Every structure is written in structure tokens, then in C-alpha cells.
Amino acid sequence: ERLHLYASYAKELLNAGHAYYCFCSIAQLDADRQSAIAEGRPTQYAGTCRRLTRDQTDARIAAGERPAIRFRVPEDREVAFEDVVRGEVRFQTDIIGDPVIVRADGHPAYNFAVVIDDALMEVTHVVRGEDHISNTPRQILLYEALGFTPPAFAHLALVLGPDHSPLSKRHGATSVAEFRAKGYLPEALTNYLALIGWSPGHGDELLPIDELARRFSLEGVGHSAGVFDEEKLAWVNRHYLKMADPIRIAELAVPYFNEAGVQMAPSSRGFEFLASAMPMATGSVDRLDQVPSRLAFLFDYDPEAALRDERVGGEMRDAGAQAVVRALAEELAAAPRLDRERFRATANAVKARTGQKAKALFHPIRVALTGRAEGPELDLAIPAIDGGADLPGDAGIPKILGCRERAAAFVEALEGAS
Structure with missing residues (x-):
């Protein structure tokens, strides 16, 4: 035209x-x-x-x-x-x-x-x-x-890949859409890109876009080519994940849960629950696409599969570990849902009954209630499990088995394996 x-x-x-x-x-x-x-x-x-x-x-x-x-x-x-x-x-x-x-x-x-x-x-x-x-x-x-x-x-100066050749598709994601799909926040990508070939001065790296714009000048741009380092981008993204509103992160994470096979369509109550669980993920992941695996213990609990894991199965052959799990199940049988304080009280009661302490106490509790040998802090994970167990059916969140039910199921699986 x-x-x-x-x-x-x-x-x-x-x-x-x-x-x-x-x-x-x-x-x-x-x-x-x-x-x-x-x-x-x-x-x-x-x-x-x-x-x-x-x-x-x-x-x-x-x-x-x-x-x-x-x-x-x-x-x-x-x-x-x-x-x-x-x-x-x-x-x-x-x-x-x-x-x-x-x-x-x-x-x-x-x-x-x-x-x-x-x-x-x-x-x-x-x-x-x-x-x-x-x-x-x-x-x-x-x-x-x-x-x-x-x-x-x-x-x-051109942006180079890790091998110091011009950045191209063979180095991985190169479009904004690809980085969004991998779970990078726009403010993180903007912040990181601004640092390639330019410095905001004063030793600063993590700055909001308004401050980056205020400090930027073309005269301050370097002559040497910058290297695109996705590990550094991931570090920047982790900072912004921690700083972001948990509700926003929960909303952004939903498509990744669905892609991972955890189907959900949260209501406002469902989003409140997800948001309350987000600190367990955002403190230890680099991208949104890693959130579902970090929170998988909420939605995927299988004590038989846990016991088939060599590390877990070996630990649970120990009499002290078995005593902790059985005492835990008995303590929870008639107990209300756990928040942080109730969990600590329960752990102390198990300690008093079994004489186990430190790792010998808390690791069997972790395995029994999460089905995993590793994961977020129990002070965060346990209240999240029981908070999810009490969600109404219309919350749009997959059913979450509570701690009481998990402990009983683990004891049953333990007896079936022995």
C-alpha cells in the first residue's frame, strides 16, 4: 500500500x-x-x-x-x-x-x-x-x-550465546513467547536483557523497569559483545518470583499444572489456597514451569510407591522410623486438621512417645505425610496439606488427601510391605 x-x-x-x-x-x-x-x-x-x-x-x-x-x-x-x-x-x-x-x-x-x-x-x-x-x-x-x-x-554490540557465537535458535529459546512459555516473568527478562552490554552502576543488578529507564543512557552502553547466560536469567527470575504477589504467581502457574497433568480450574477460594502454597515453590524454583513438581506432594500421594523407593524403603525398615510413623498415625487419628502450631505439638508428642529426635524424628514424618524423602519445610508443607484437604469441592482444585488419612495409609502400606 x-x-x-x-x-x-x-x-x-x-x-x-x-x-x-x-x-x-x-x-x-x-x-x-x-x-x-x-x-x-x-x-x-x-x-x-x-x-x-x-x-x-x-x-x-x-x-x-x-x-x-x-x-x-x-x-x-x-x-x-x-x-x-x-x-x-x-x-x-x-x-x-x-x-x-x-x-x-x-x-x-x-x-x-x-x-x-x-x-x-x-x-x-x-x-x-x-x-x-x-x-x-x-x-x-x-x-x-x-x-x-x-x-x-x-x-x-551483538548478543552472543554461551559459545560466544551470535545468539540464535540453536542456543535455545530466542523469542519472548518462548521465554514466557518456559516460565520467565516479563519483569525478569526485561531486567536481565537490560544488563547485557550495559550497567546501571553502583553495583546494582536487580532493578524495576522504571529505575532501569531512569538510569539508562546510550552513552553508557559498552562496546564489547554481551553473552546471554540463561543461568543468570534464571537467577534474576527467581528474585522476581519471590517478590511477586502470590495470587499472581498462582494464576500464572495454573497452565503449567494442567500441562503437568494436575488438572485444575481454581475458583477464588482455590486461588487463595494456591497462593498460600506458592512460597514453598517460589523460594526454590527458577521458573514457573518448575512450580508443579515442587508442589506435587500436595496432589500426588502414593505410600506404596514411596516405599518402593530404595532410600525410603531402606529407612523404613528401621524400627525407630516405624515407631515414629505409627505414633504419628495414632496422634492424628482423632486430631483436628494441622496448622503450624498443631503440627509442632504433634511432633513433640511423637518425640515423647518414641524418644526419636532431630532427623530420626522428622524425616520419617516427612516421608509418611508427603510420600517423598525431600521437599519444602514441614512447617509449611503440613499446614498446606491439611488446608487443601478442607477445600470445598467447588474450589476447582484436585482432591488433596489430609495428613490424618496419609498417616493411616502409610502405616497400612508399611504393614503390607513387611
């Missing part, structure tokens, strides 16, 4: 002698390129059609040939500009060559279209990767020929 606009500016350049028609075929251009390589010359356009007269071009167009349009780069000139990041940059026009600005099919080339678009939008700063720096002299010459004021240019 903008082709007519580019065509009008191309005609302006043609009329002013800043551009000319080029009839060279792809085969001819390839032959010229190969010849230049063989002779050790720059692989730029040889200028074949630059010397055609107006009558010659008119005749060829009238005969049905469809030419491209090339920009006539001034000869024996130096193009200099002040790069905001790199300082003064200079190019000699004899190494640039005459670029195509409009292809034979009427479509504009990138360097031509972007100059017109940026000029008409009154763009003041062009910030881009250093791989575009060679385009800049061509664009500056086009700005001048069209009577536009060039913007300020700032060329940033």
Missing part, C-alpha cells in the same frame, strides 16, 4: 541524477561478482548501467525491459557520522558500490524503504545491532539526496 510512495521518491532521485536504471541480469551480476572475487576486488556493483545515457535507458524500457533502480553513490567521498555508542565512524564511498533501491518488480529495497519510513515518521534515533553499521553510510547518503535530516545512529 506504500509502493506509490516509494516510487515517487525513487522518481525524485532519478530526476535529480542521484539514481539510475539498471538492466543487469542476475547471471551478469553473478559473473561480475565471481570475477571480482577472483581478482581480489571488493564484490560491489561494477557500475555497468551507471554509464547509460537517458536515450539508451528510455529505449530499453520502451522495448519491454524491466529495470531495477540503483542509487548513484558519490565518487571519492568520505561518509562520516558520530555513532552515539562508538564515536566517530568513517567510510570511503569507493568501497560501498551503488545499491539497488527499487527492484525490477517495483518493490523497494530495505535501505531505501527504511530511510523514507523513518524520515516521514520523524525518527530521531536509530538503535540497532552492530551488524547494521555497514548499512549506515548508504542510508546517510540517501537521507542527504532526499533532503532529509539523518537521525542519530547507535550501534550496539
Whole structure:
């Protein structure tokens, strides 16, 4: 829809002698390129059609040939500009060559279209990767020929992968959507990306976006390429997971639970429960997609499977561990649901009955009530289990077996295994 606009500016350049028609075929251009390589010359356009007269071009167009349009780069000139990041940059026009600005099919080339678009939008700063720096002299010459004021240019060092090659898909996720799908928060990705090739100063790294924007300046951007380190991104993300509103994290985590096979559609009450459980996850995971596995003990309890685990089964053959589990089941049989204080009181009662303490007391309790040898602090995990067990059916959360029921089931499984 903008082709007519580019065509009008191309005609302006043609009329002013800043551009000319080029009839060279792809085969001819390839032959010229190969010849230049063989002779050790720059692989730029040889200028074949630059010397055609107006009558010659008119005749060829009238005969049905469809030419491209090339920009006539001034000869024996130096193009200099002040790069905001790199300082003064200079190019000699004899190494640039005459670029195509409009292809034979009427479509504009990138360097031509972007100059017109940026000029008409009154763009003041062009910030881009250093791989575009060679385009800049061509664009500056086009700005001048069209009577536009060039913007300020700032060329940033490229972002590299861990192997110090340019970051690409082979290094893993490279799009915002991919990082979102992996469970990174937008504020974490923004914060981390801002740190690649730039420092906010004062030894700071973790800053909200408003503060990053306040401190940022192009003049402070480094010249050296930055390395994209996903481990560092994960560290930043963990910080923001801890800082975020638990309700928000609960809402964001639901799709990951569903993907992990824990189907849920929480109501407001369900979200309140999930939010209360989130600190057990956000304190020890790097991404949202790791939350379901961290909280799996809530929804997946299988004492028989736990006892088949070599570490758990070996521990539970110990008479002291068995005594702890049986005493726990007896203490919980008629007890109300556990909060933190009731759990501590129960643990003390089991300690008094069995004489076990420290790891010999709490590890069998962990195994019996979570079905796992490792996990979050019991002061957090146990109240979460019993809080989930009392959820109403319409909370939209999968059924959670309470501590009383778990202890009884574990004793039954223990007796069945012996």
C-alpha cells in the first residue's frame, strides 16, 4: 500500500541524477561478482548501467525491459557520522558500490524503504545491532539526496550465546513467547536483557523497569559483545518470583499444572489456597514451569510407591522410623486438621512417645505425610496439606488427601510391605 510512495521518491532521485536504471541480469551480476572475487576486488556493483545515457535507458524500457533502480553513490567521498555508542565512524564511498533501491518488480529495497519510513515518521534515533553499521553510510547518503535530516545512529554490540557465537535458535529459546512459555516473568527478562552490554552502576543488578529507564543512557552502553547466560536469567527470575504477589504467581502457574497433568480450574477460594502454597515453590524454583513438581506432594500421594523407593524403603525398615510413623498415625487419628502450631505439638508428642529426635524424628514424618524423602519445610508443607484437604469441592482444585488419612495409609502400606 506504500509502493506509490516509494516510487515517487525513487522518481525524485532519478530526476535529480542521484539514481539510475539498471538492466543487469542476475547471471551478469553473478559473473561480475565471481570475477571480482577472483581478482581480489571488493564484490560491489561494477557500475555497468551507471554509464547509460537517458536515450539508451528510455529505449530499453520502451522495448519491454524491466529495470531495477540503483542509487548513484558519490565518487571519492568520505561518509562520516558520530555513532552515539562508538564515536566517530568513517567510510570511503569507493568501497560501498551503488545499491539497488527499487527492484525490477517495483518493490523497494530495505535501505531505501527504511530511510523514507523513518524520515516521514520523524525518527530521531536509530538503535540497532552492530551488524547494521555497514548499512549506515548508504542510508546517510540517501537521507542527504532526499533532503532529509539523518537521525542519530547507535550501534550496539551483538548478543552472543554461551559459545560466544551470535545468539540464535540453536542456543535455545530466542523469542519472548518462548521465554514466557518456559516460565520467565516479563519483569525478569526485561531486567536481565537490560544488563547485557550495559550497567546501571553502583553495583546494582536487580532493578524495576522504571529505575532501569531512569538510569539508562546510550552513552553508557559498552562496546564489547554481551553473552546471554540463561543461568543468570534464571537467577534474576527467581528474585522476581519471590517478590511477586502470590495470587499472581498462582494464576500464572495454573497452565503449567494442567500441562503437568494436575488438572485444575481454581475458583477464588482455590486461588487463595494456591497462593498460600506458592512460597514453598517460589523460594526454590527458577521458573514457573518448575512450580508443579515442587508442589506435587500436595496432589500426588502414593505410600506404596514411596516405599518402593530404595532410600525410603531402606529407612523404613528401621524400627525407630516405624515407631515414629505409627505414633504419628495414632496422634492424628482423632486430631483436628494441622496448622503450624498443631503440627509442632504433634511432633513433640511423637518425640515423647518414641524418644526419636532431630532427623530420626522428622524425616520419617516427612516421608509418611508427603510420600517423598525431600521437599519444602514441614512447617509449611503440613499446614498446606491439611488446608487443601478442607477445600470445598467447588474450589476447582484436585482432591488433596489430609495428613490424618496419609498417616493411616502409610502405616497400612508399611504393614503390607513387611
